[in-house]
Amino acid sequence: MxxxxxxxxxxxxITLAAILGTAAGLLFSxxxxxxxxxxxxxxxxxxxxxxxxxxxxxxxxxxxxDLNVLCPSGAEVVTGPTAFSGYPYSYTRRVRCLEGDCxxxxxxxxGVKRVQVTVTKTGSGETVATLVTYRTKHVAFGS
Amino acid sequence: xxxxxxxxxxxxxxxxxRCGWLLVGxxxxxxxxxxxxxxxxxxxxxxxxxxxxxxxxxxxxxLAQAGIMQAIYDFRRGTGITLxxxxxDDPTTTPxxxxxxFILQPILSGNTQADLLLMSTRGNITVPFPQxxxxxxxxxxxxxxxxxxxxxxxxxxxxxxxxxxVNWDVGTEGILRLDLNGTSVDWQDATCAGFPKxxxxxxxxxxxxxxxLNPGTxxxxxxxxxxxxxxxxxxxxxxxxxxxxxFSKTVHWDSTNAANSTADLTVKSxxxxxxxxxxxxxxxxxxxxxxxxxxxxxSQCNATSEEETQPGALVAYQxxxxxxx
Numbered sequence: 001m002x003x004x005x006x007x008x009x010x011x012x013x014i015t016l017a018a019i020l021g022t023a024a025g026l027l028f029s030x031x032x033x034x035x036x037x038x039x040x041x042x043x044x045x046x047x048x049x050x051x052x053x054x055x056x057x058x059x060x061x062x063x064x065x066d067l068n069v070l071c072p073s074g075a076e077v078v079t080g081p082t083a084f085s086g087y088p089y090s091y092t093r094r095v096r097c098l099e100g101d102c103x104x105x106x107x108x109x110x111g112v113k114r115v116q117v118t119v120t121k122t123g124s125g126e127t128v129a130t131l132v133t134y135r136t137k138h139v140a141f142g143s
Numbered sequence: 144x145x146x147x148x149x150x151x152x153x154x155x156x157x158x159x160x161r162c163g164w165l166l167v168g169x170x171x172x173x174x175x176x177x178x179x180x181x182x183x184x185x186x187x188x189x190x191x192x193x194x195x196x197x198x199x200x201x202x203x204x205x206l207a208q209a210g211i212m213q214a215i216y217d218f219r220r221g222t223g224i225t226l227x228x229x230x231x232d233d234p235t236t237t238p239x240x241x242x243x244x245f246i247l248q249p250i251l252s253g254n255t256q257a258d259l260l261l262m263s264t265r266g267n268i269t270v271p272f273p274q275x276x277x278x279x280x281x282x283x284x285x286x287x288x289x290x291x292x293x294x295x296x297x298x299x300x301x302x303x304x305x306x307x308x309v310n311w312d313v314g315t316e317g318i319l320r321l322d323l324n325g326t327s328v329d330w331q332d333a334t335c336a337g338f339p340k341x342x343x344x345x346x347x348x349x350x351x352x353x354x355x356l357n358p359g360t361x362x363x364x365x366x367x368x369x370x371x372x373x374x375x376x377x378x379x380x381x382x383x384x385x386x387x388x389x390f391s392k393t394v395h396w397d398s399t400n401a402a403n404s405t406a407d408l409t410v411k412s413x414x415x416x417x418x419x420x421x422x423x424x425x426x427x428x429x430x431x432x433x434x435x436x437x438x439x440x441x442s443q444c445n446a447t448s449e450e451e452t453q454p455g456a457l458v459a460y461q462x463x464x465x466x467x468x
Contacts, residue, residue, distance in 0.1 A: 009165075016169070020176055027180050034187045038194040045198050052205060098234065100220060107452045112216040114209075114232070129198065132231055132243075133205040134212035138219065140437065140456040 040089075044119040044128030047084050051091050051117045052131050061113070061137045062105055069095055069113060071103035083122055092118045098134065111137045196425065202243070203414035203427040204462065206231055210245030210412025211431040211457070218433075219451050223296030223359050224259065224410070226250070246413040249300075253428070254411050255390035256302045260356070261292040262384065262394035263406030265436045266445035270375040270398075277368065278319060278335035284374035285366045288445070289382065289394060291323075292361040294408050299358035303351060303387040309367055310341040312378040318344065320368035329353055337370035343385060361447055379403075401440040406450070407432050407458065432459035 058064045068077050074097025081090035093116070097103075100111035112134050119129040213234055214224045226247045230238035238244035248254045268288040275283045286309075293302045309318050317337015321330040321344075329349045338344050346354050356362070367382060374380070375398075383393040397403035410433060415426040436444035437456035443449055 016173070020173065024176060024180060027183060031183050031187045034191055038190050041194045041198055045201050049201055099216065107454060110216060110220040110452075112212060131202060131205045132209065134209040134216075136212040136216040136219065138452075138454045139212070139215055139433070140454065141460075142456060142458070 040121060040126075040128040043087065044089055044121075045131075047087060047089055047091065048117045048119045048129040048131045051093070051119075052115075052133065055093075055115060055117075055135075056141055059140050059142070061102075061111075061135060061139075066093065067095055067113065067115065067135065069097045069102050074102045074111075081120055081122075081125075084119075088122045089119050089128065090122045092120065094118070100137070102137065107138055109137070113137075199416040199418075199425040200427060203416045203425055204429065206243060206245045206414030206416065207412045207427055207429040208414070210247055210414065211410050211429065211433075211460075213245070214247055214410040214412065215433050215455065217296065218294055218408070219455070221448075221451055223299065224294050225296045226254070226299065228415075241417045243417055244415050246415060248411045248413060248428075250388075253413075254409075256300070256386035256388050257384070257390040257392035258409035258411065259294050259299075260302050260384065260386070260392045261290075261294050261406065261408045261435065261450070262382065262392055263290045263292070263435065263444070263450065264288075264394050264396040264404040265401070265406040265440040266290055267441055268396055268404070270377075270380075271372070272368075278332075278370075281370075282372035283319065283368055283370065284372050285320075285368045286374065286380055286382075286396070287364070287366040289365055289396070290361060290363050290445075291356065291365060291384070292447075292450070293356040293358055295358040297358055301358065302356040304346060304354040304356075304384050305387045305389075306343045306345045306347075306385045308341055308343045308383045308385070310381040310383070311374070314340075314371075314373065314377065316340070316374060317370040318367060319370055320366075321346075322364075322366040322368075323349075323354060324362035325364055326366065331368075335370075363445075404440060406435045406444070408435070409433075411463065428463040430459075430461055430463050431457050434458045 055066060058066060061067065069075065070077055076094055076096035078092060078094050080092035083090045095113055095115050098112050098114040101109040102111035102113050115135055116130065116132045118127055120127050209231060213229060217224050224247065226249045228238050228244050228246045230236050231243050231245060250256060266288050270284050270286050272283055272285040277283060307321060317339060319332050319337050320328055323329045330346055332338055378398055380396045381393050383391050385391040395405045409430060411428065411430045413426050413428045415424060417424055433455055435450040435455050436453040438454050444453055
């Protein structure tokens with residue numbers, strides 16, 4: 001005659017399985033969350049970098065609205081969030097005059113702008129990457 | 144005795160054996176699961192660390208770029224470059240220990256004297272000097288109109304010239320004399336034979352004070368004398384100053400294309416990031432060569448104010464090798 005597990009054995013087995021399963025589930029969940037966060041960070045940072053390089057390539061302190069500040073105060077101009085085409089992310093650009101005069105075009109006045117690009121997840125608005133740099137008036141990139 | 148108990152007792156040995164294997168299997172299973180979970184946890188942690196590291200590396204390079212821009216801004220507004228740490232959101236204050244920041248490196252830990260020495264040939268350069276009684280009644284040429292400047296702000300380091308050399312495209316003329324910061328002789332070849340081109344000539348005989356540039360100091364008039372009057376036909380002339388720390392700066396003059404004449408200073412900046420998934424500090428270091436008067440030359444670039452206010456350009460930009468250790 002063949003016998004199955006006793007009730008006690010079954011309860012112990014189910015309990016152990018539940019404990020292990022819960023722990024495993026939590027860890028897998030964390031892993032998936034972490035992996036997605038890492039992906040967001042990586043993709044978001046690359047997109048932020050792309051936007052930063054685009055701003056550098058404009059090579060003009062004044063004549064592009066992308067680098068404008070409020071004049072004459074030099075106060076911050078916030079643009080966005082603007083969706084990246086083909087990605088579930090958006091970017092927000094913040095430009096303000098950090099020091100000097102960022103509005104007058106004459107070469108006798110000097111100024112430096114603070115440029116910040118923040119990439120967020122479209123929908124949730126969660127920040128995944130932020131980059132900050134400066135731009136100085138009358139300084140071009142390249143000879 | 145209850146029939147069931149009797150049955151259990153009679154089959155006890157066989158059931159113990161099966162239960163034992165079950166226990167072994169369970170232990171193996173649990174061990175495998177624990178190992179797998181530990182591995183996943185380790186992998187996840189490492190993955191996030193690497194991601195955070197890459198994020199901060201990217202942040203740091205743009206902070207370093209901000210340092211370059213701050214230095215050029217300080218130069219352009221006439222205050223000179225100050226080598227110190229700057230808080231990224233408020234460069235007028237000293238950053239706290241946990242603030243993201245950029246550092247304009249002090250000379251002793253990265254920059255050289257030559258970096259902050261601005262030698263310019265974009266002003267009014269003249270070469271001919273048709274007659275002279277210097278070293279005999281022979282026509283000599285002298286190269287003048289090039290300027291030298293220490294671009295550091297007050298409180299910075301003095302720059303000391305130890306030796307110099309001059310080079311040009313073709314010809315075997317010699318170098319007779321050097322005048323620094325004026326028209327008086329500082330060094331001369333006593334034999335009048337002339338030193339060969341591209342050969343370092345020591346200025347040890349010149350008083351240190353006469354070859355020291357204090358912070359913010361500019362020498363508007365400097366001259367190099369040659370043995371012949373044929374120097375005005377040269378395609379190019381290079382002057383190199385070798386500083387007391389051994390590093391050198393070369394200024395290039397192009398006789399036909401003024402745009403190729405140089406007036407460069409070098410700025411090195413470190414971007415330092417403190418925040419991240421894990422509490423480690425990360426930095427990256429960049430070097431940029433800034434050319435004053437990038438779009439003009441001649442009379443439009445022969446004064447301090449013109450060097451500062453005429454449009455400039457970053458003509459070279461590179462990351463230096465020393466990354467976060």
